[in-house]
Amino acid sequence: MKKVHLIGICGTAMAALASMLQERGWQVGGSDAAAYPPMSDLLAARGIEVESGYDGARLDRSFALVVVGNVAARSNAEAVRAEELGLCCRSLPETLWHEFLSSSEHRLVVAGTHGKTSTASMLAWALERCGAEPSFMIGGELNNFSTNYRLGRGKSFVLEGDEYNSAFFDRHAKFHHYRATHLIITGIEMDHIDLFSGIDEIIEEFRKLIAALPATGLLVAAADCPVLKKLLPEAPCKVLTYGWSEDADFRLLDYRALVDGGQISFSEPGNAQEQIKVSAIGRHNGENALAVAILLRELGFSRAAVAKGLGTFKGVKRRQELVGHSGKTIYLSDFAHHPTAIKRTLEALREHYPEHHLLAVFEPRTATSRRNLFQKELEAAFFAADEVLLAPVHGLANMDKDEALDTARLASAIRGGSISARAVADIDELYDLLKERAGRKELVVLMSTGDFGGLFRQLAQNVWT
Numbered sequence: 212m213k214k215v216h217l218i219g220i221c222g223t224a225m226a227a228l229a230s231m232l233q234e235r236g237w238q239v240g241g242s243d244a245a246a247y248p249p250m251s252d253l254l255a256a257r258g259i260e261v262e263s264g265y266d267g268a269r270l271d272r273s274f275a276l277v278v279v280g281n282v283a284a285r286s287n288a289e290a291v292r293a294e295e296l297g298l299c300c301r302s303l304p305e306t307l308w309h310e311f312l313s314s315s316e317h318r319l320v321v322a323g324t325h326g327k328t329s330t331a332s333m334l335a336w337a338l339e340r341c342g343a344e345p346s347f348m349i350g351g352e353l354n355n356f357s358t359n360y361r362l363g364r365g366k367s368f369v370l371e372g373d374e375y376n377s378a379f380f381d382r383h384a385k386f387h388h389y390r391a392t393h394l395i396i397t398g399i400e401m402d403h404i405d406l407f408s409g410i411d412e413i414i415e416e417f418r419k420l421i422a423a424l425p426a427t428g429l430l431v432a433a434a435d436c437p438v439l440k441k442l443l444p445e446a447p448c449k450v451l452t453y454g455w456s457e458d459a460d461f462r463l464l465d466y467r468a469l470v471d472g473g474q475i476s477f478s479e480p481g482n483a484q485e486q487i488k489v490s491a492i493g494r495h496n497g498e499n500a501l502a503v504a505i506l507l508r509e510l511g512f513s514r515a516a517v518a519k520g521l522g523t524f525k526g527v528k529r530r531q532e533l534v535g536h537s538g539k540t541i542y543l544s545d546f547a548h549h550p551t552a553i554k555r556t557l558e559a560l561r562e563h564y565p566e567h568h569l570l571a572v573f574e575p576r577t578a579t580s581r582r583n584l585f586q587k588e589l590e591a592a593f594f595a596a597d598e599v600l601l602a603p604v605h606g607l608a609n610m611d612k613d614e615a616l617d618t619a620r621l622a623s624a625i626r627g628g629s630i631s632a633r634a635v636a637d638i639d640e641l642y643d644l645l646k647e648r649a650g651r652k653e654l655v656v657l658m659s660t661g662d663f664g665g666l667f668r669q670l671a672q673n674v675w676t
Contacts, residue, residue, distance in 0.1 A: 214273055218289050219240035219280025220261055226250035227348050227360035228278065228303055229259055231311065234362055237276075242269065242289060244282075249352075254438045258356035267292030274298055278306050285379045302378035304388035307370075308347065312389060315346065315368040319506065320389050321435070322372035322420060323397030329491065330397060330499040331371040337520030338367055341512045345369050351546075354525035367510075369645050374416050376406060384416045393429045393510070394420070395502045402549055402573055402579050410438070417442060424448045431505050433498070434459035451509070453477075453501045461505055466494045468562045472522070473497055485514075488522045492531060493559025531556065534657070534667070535675030538650030541567065542675065544667070547582040547658045550588035557595035560584070560654060567654040571596040572641070574659040575616050576605040582614050590624040599625050599632040605661070606624055638664035649674050 213236075217229050220241025230253070233239045241254075242262045254261050262269065267288040270277065277293040277300045284290075293300050301309065312318055321331040328351040335347040336355045344365035349673045350373070352359045372386030372394075399417055401410045421442055424430060430446045432439055434454035443450050453461040464484065465476040472490040475497040479485065489500040500521045526532065535542040541564075547556045553573070561569055573591055575581045581604050593599045601618040604610070605652075618634035625632035635641045645655065645666075657663060 212236060212238045213275040214238045215240075215276040215278065216270060216274050216289070216293075217278045217280065218265065218280040218287060219243055220254065220259075221246060221250045222280055222282065222557065223250060223350055223359060223531075224348065225278070225280050227358075228306060229254060230257055231348070231360055231362060232306075233257060233259060240276075242266070265289045267295075270296060270298065270300070272296055276306070278303060279378045279380070281376060281378050283379065290379075300380070301479055302381040302388075304377050304385040305381065308388050308390065309345070311362070312368055312370075316366040317368070317393060317510070318367045318389055318391050319345075319367055319393045319395075320372040320386060320391035321370070321395045321397070322374065322417070323395070324388050324400040325549065325555075326397040326495060326499050326547075327371045327373070328527055329496060329530055330395060330502060331369055333491070333500060333521060333524050334395075334503045334506065335361075336524045336581040337507055337517055338365070338369065338512075340523065341507065341516040343367055343512075343674075349527075351527040351529060353527055356524075361568050364537060366543055373421070374413060375403060384420070386420055387416075387423065390423065391420070391428070392425055393431075393506055394424060395431045395506060396421075396433065396439055397499065397502065398433045399438045399662060400549070400551060402586070406578075414438060414442070419444065421446050424462050429506065429509050431502050431509075433502070434462075435498075451505050453505060454498060461501055463498065463501065466497045468492070473563075475501060477501060486625075487518050490522055490524045491526055492563045493555065494562075495555040495559065506633035531559070531656075537676060539652040540649050541654050543654065543656045544669065545656055545658050546660055548575070548577045548660050550585050550592040551660065553589070553592040554595070556592060556656070556658070560656060561595040562614065564654045567652055569595065569597045570600065570653050570655045571598070572600045572602070572645070572655060572657050574602040574605060574661070574662045574663050575618070579604060581607075581610065581616060583616050586616060586621065590628070591622055591629060593625055593632070596630060599630060600641060600644065601632065601634040602659075602664070602666075603635070603637060605664070638666055641668045642666055645670065646674050 221243040239258045246261045265288045331349045332353045338345040344363040345367040346363045347369035348360040349371045374384045428448040434456040437536045452459045462478045467474045491663035532544045534544045547553045622632040622634040
């Protein structure tokens with residue numbers, strides 16, 4: 212049995228890869244700075260040992276492979292030791308290619324600044340309902356499968372294509388390693404300020420991604436993104452566009468909010484019109500669903516089967532996820548952190564919960580959202596809310612204060628738009644405010660890419676029923 216060690220094993224994707232390798236017969240173990248749930252629990256349930264901290268002495272020449280997560284720096288003790296021993300070291304996407312993807316006939320990749328996780332999840336579930344038994348690995352837990360990965364028996368592998376770098380020795384964007392045969396791009400905006408100095412560098416990564424598509428492949432692209440539209444003539448394969456733009460091949464005509472989702476109306480090439488019910492709420496998810504429908508139809512699946520998949524999709528954890536109640540108060544968890552994502556999420560919730568007071572609670576936590584890059588854009592991102600509470604910038608003590616997002620200034624600007632807004636001093640103050648108002652007819656959306664400084668745990672233990 213071949214042995215593999217994963218450095219940074221508790222990341223969502225790394226834990227999924229560890230489980231996949233175990234299913235393929237590898238002897239799997241790994242390490243992380245600290246073992247933390249939910250991935251540590253998943254790994255423990257599979258009997259995969261997770262060691263805390265990094266120690267080069269754990270490695271010897273018996274290991275056939277070391278997977279180095281992108282959380283590991285070049286100075287990581289285990290990475291240094293692996294190099295000294297001459298062990299085979301690969302990044303996560305490299306490992307995916309060598310061990311799983313190279314044998315897949317259809318590699319269906321979803322890329323773009325926003326909506327990757329939700330769109331890829333819709334695609335995986337719709338394929339399943341079409342009877343295709345796909346494999347998938349996605350950066351969020353699919354409620355339909357209760358997991359973020361699966362090794363299916365079909366010929367398609369669905370992947371969320373991230374533009375972030377692969378490892379310290381592999382500075383290419385992850386999605387290049389997947390060698391997509393079919394690609395959805397939901398749009399391109401500035402993000403990952405810790406990695407890219409400007410939008411031009413991000414555009415170049417997407418340009419390379421598009422250029423690498425096979426002549427027999429397919430690109431499904433958002434027509435409403437002007438940056439992306441400029442790249443489409445460079446595609447070496449068939450291109451189909453979707454969106455609200457008049458020149459989209461599949462043009463959205465209407466979105467109607469329903470009690471249990473939404474309904475999109477769109478025109479196809481030739482101007483035939485159609486409607487599809489989508490279980491996920493919001494116009495942005497209507498767009499995502501249309502992209503999935505286009506790709507699957509091109510693969511030969513029936514309209515009825517695709518529509519059934521989209522209509523029975525149960526969503527993804529941390530994406531508009533219902534996490535608790537307290538009297539008339541509804542609490543949702545969402546991953547929104549970029550101004551565009553925040554804006555579209557709140558617009559969707561306003562449309563679907565018109566009678567509720569909409570309270571947006573935001574924690575600036577990602578490398579981009581913690582900085583003042585989008586200080587001005589964030590001022591307009593919350594306009595659909597009735598009230599906004601801003602948590603402190605995560606890890607502010609370790610940042611250059613001149614680069615950090617100014618939450619007090621942001622709150623003042625939001626109030627200038629006639630929306631109640633407040634920047635709190637700490638998570639305890641935020642918890643006290645939420646506990647005090649629990650029970651009102653409110654929709655509270657908690658927007659954070661982490662554990663919100665323990666806020667989720669506090670609310671679950673003392674407020675939610």
